[in-house]
Amino acid sequence: MQGIGIIVILVVIAVIGIYATLPTAPPKKGKLVIDWWYESSGHYPQSADQAAVYKAQLERTGLITVNLHAADWPSYKTNRDAENMPVYVYGWYPDYLDPDDYIYPFLHSQGGGWLHMNYKNPEIDKLIEQARAISDPTQRNQLYQQVQKIMVDDAAIVPVFQSSAWAVTKPDVGGVVLDITQNMYYWLITPPAGKDTLVLGTTDSVETNVDVAEAYDFFGLNVVLNTGAGLVYIKPGSAAGPDDFIPGLATKWSASADGLTWTFDLRQGVKFSDGTEFDSSAVKYSFDRSLSLYLDDSSQAGIGYKDIIDSVEAASKYQVVFHLKIPFAPFISLMAFQGSFIVNPKLAPMDKAVNYVEGDASASNPNDLGPYTLTSWSRKAGKDYEMKYDANPNYYGIADGYPKTQHIVIRFYSDATALALAMKSGDIDMAFRQLAATDIKNMQSDSTVKVWQGTGAFIQYICFQEKIAPFDNPKLRQAIAAALNRQELVDTVFLGQAVPLYSMIPNGMAFHQDSYKTLGDANITFTVSVLQELGYG
């Protein structure tokens, strides 16, 4: 009896002791308690690490206790809509490269509805609406200056960092352009010496399909980019400023004085894969189709094409006219986005989207005018497995020497570790998205590979739920923002592979201002004084 008794007593002591040292001790009276949420299923890079750092930084003030909460992506979005997360971290890839795409969906009371922050400021709404309608850069600059100043005064949303774009290749691969569009232009890449095929590894996967009328995930849009064509393009490597748009399927374009009519002159002599000539009817068909299908998860519905475009007119064989509902300054930028690319009417039925067809790449892809043709696409258990591209013999850019690589093979890996190992062992010629920060750091000192870096356009920011006190108080939000140390976050979590961001408009984009610098980084004194003023401590 005694033996078991002793053991039982020991275990009971241990249990009591453990419960006594519960890690999340109740906060002492008087501290600001923040329930901080982050996404835990890998949708954003290293979100758990970020959360640990935010917590550590805020708790250095001595007046804040941060309780971390994690939710996987579906739950996270549900919570967002249910408006029950007081503070939450979110991220953003741009749709069209214009400051409006970084301001309207966040600071405008209607545009920002999807984020559910319940932030409303009529003054900033007016400024934003004006800025999207005017095309004159000087005026827009003035407006966005004011917008960014209010952004900091209200501190409804706090940008933290902007991640750089990374790619790793074998040393003799060239032509990799990593610009603010985050696009990967396959046709610019030159293959390893003596080869005509480039093998590219990635952890991405097409989420829905590669139909212009539905694709809205990173990789799907990338396939559209490389096998399809748009009216205009952003010059690869540029900052997507107003002068950086180059002809694509359109050679000239202009807007009417009131901004409600845009006219495009089309390139002549371009052929689809079956020999039919490309003309304005194809453009009209593509847009009519996207706007009539307007699928729930499409880019058109997400961005709100129907709120912008009223109708598309095939004015003559090689001229298209867009009639808009509102004057939309970033319109040309929107035309450079893959959601505005042109499909082959014969491959894309008007009444439904083109989905993946097992074993038939051409039936799975309605894009036809780009530098490459998708010749093979295989999937296993719902995840992409391999894709093959061959140079498109009908591509209009052949005369200029594009594409530089005749064949591309894409291999899909399940996670960063697998991708990193494949790159290190030489199984692939190039790795793009997503490698862990430590892997990239590792490869930077590895002479068998070349690491490319470019400006990223992905940003992460902190949102406050204004329905939950005390986060409805702008002063308090400012205090929290001031306590953050962006440089430390970027150095610790991303090993310097991201850059601190002080405005919703990313670094390198027009009209950007380092507005949040006025609040400072790790400005503990400011934070403490504001919190004490508000009664904490």
Next chain:
Amino acid sequence: MSLRSYVIARILLTIPMIMLLLTFVFLVVRVLPGDPASLHFEKQVSPEMLLDFKRRLGLDKPLIVQYFEYLAGLLRGDFGKSMQDFSPVSQQIFSAFPATLELAIFSSIIMVLVGVVLGVQASRSYNSVRDHSIRVFGITSYAIPVFFLGEVLIMIFAIYFHLFPAGDRIYPGMAPTGLTIGGLHWSSGLYVLDSILEGNPTKLGVSLRYLFLPSLTLGTVLCGIFIRLTRGNMLETLQLDFVTAARARGLKERTVVYGYALRNAFLPILTMMGLQFAALLAGAVLTETTFSWPGLGRYLVDRISFRDYTAIQGVVVFFGILVAMVSLAVDIIYAYLDPRIRF
């Protein structure tokens, strides 16, 4: 009771078990927080769009109707449509299953081989240091989290020594194509078998290389029970009369052990393999995640973050059916070989 009636009775028993599991999973998965419909929408979604999505998947009907439709579908082999890209879940399950099957087979081989050999060794040197260390190994191997062992093996053999690949099943282009007669193609999905059918030794070698570490991991973690089983069985058997008689007749020790005594353990080992099948599947989920092995386990884990509950449900039900069939098969074989236990 005759064999036939035993089989029938046993099959009848399986059906309620599967039904129960099915219903349980159906309910569990429907209570998931995280509305899958909103999954697809980054920005604001109108109620009409949400309804349309639900209609596409048949989620707008009342739960009871959904339940019966699901049952009806299952009988046809239709597991519903994935919520991510609306493709049939059954297609995805059947495309991922061979990978898990191959992993399970090879892990079982290692598990039984290592277990039996060590068990025999232990029983032959009863109460010695060797015996005790083998028994300790048996217990310890089960205490190692399977993904930890996998990570350690990757660290040592793949990253440090570059002997084996660190993940995935094969690289594209090396996948064996199986049997080709005339213009007709057939592949089992099991790369080792397919490369043999294709007659391609390179592909066979590559398949085995990729298969080795994951199978070793899963097999090692589960071999403990076979060590114990074999050892116990051998200890009992080696003392029995017929063994003593064989020894007296001058047969070599090895023949005695492996020829006679081990045969006695065959039935329990077989039964144990059946019982361990569920543990094999569970371990496969973690092993596949560790080694990026494209099987059902990894599919399940992927699907969870998408809240693709048709897929999750499908995998769980599929696993349930598999386990039920395997245990049914084992029970029937056992009943066939040993008339004593037919109920």
Next chain:
Amino acid sequence: MSMKKEKPQGRILVQLFPSLANLASRGLAGWAILIGAAIVAVMAVMTVVAPWISPYNPIAINVGPILSPPSAEFPLGTNHLGQDMLSRVYSGGAIMFQVAVLSVIVCLVVGVPIGLFASYLGGYTDKVASLVMDSIYAFPGLVLAIAIAAMLGPGVVNMALSIAVVYVPSYFRIIRSQVLTIKELPYVEAASMMGAKSRTTLFRYILPNVIPSIVAVATINFADAVLTSAGLTFVGLGLPVSTPDWGWDLTYGRRLLPSGAWWVIAFPGLMVVLLALGFTMMGEGLSELFNPRLQK
């Protein structure tokens, strides 16, 4: 069994509960229990005193250089956030202990009554309960736990519940087989013939004799709970990152393997193995003593 002049239940109890001195003389089983218990106790104590013996705060970032190998200053190295691994190892067991204890409690509270009543009452109740329990038991445990944990979300309580659901059948089966045996024992039959109420029979005669088996199963349950909670964390159904947790380090450390940082997974992993081993040894030893021929 010797016939001592004590109350019937006391007699049976005494037979089945050896004293500490007897443990050592019970051979290997006894040693297994002692060693296993010692391991568990040491780790429990380590977790409890962690705040006092940790050189650094386990969740403080950048206390040392990022990802540095074991050295004099940081005996177990640092991880990717510059956290000290030694401190994290000291306090990393708290979550696992909590989850394990909670799941065992739930199993006891739920599984024992069901097992007792179903097998004692027999008939329809028994058949239905057995069917349900067997169905759950036959199914791959981790898969079920994953499905349930995915539904409930992260958290200590939720993980414990998922694990509990999977392991209740083990308790049920052991109790049932024990109850069926004990039910037939002559003195129990005699008691009920003498007019003892069912409830009395159940609680005064049967339950005390079932307790030893329960203890054995519970100990093994602890081990499984530790491993399953690690598994759940590995597939992403674990806890937020603020609490140091061996399972978490094991999961994240995988990403660091290509850069060769072996120490982030090695030491937490070793701890998990030790803890599971400790409980397993206790459980195996207890099983051998109490249920010498029991099939699992």
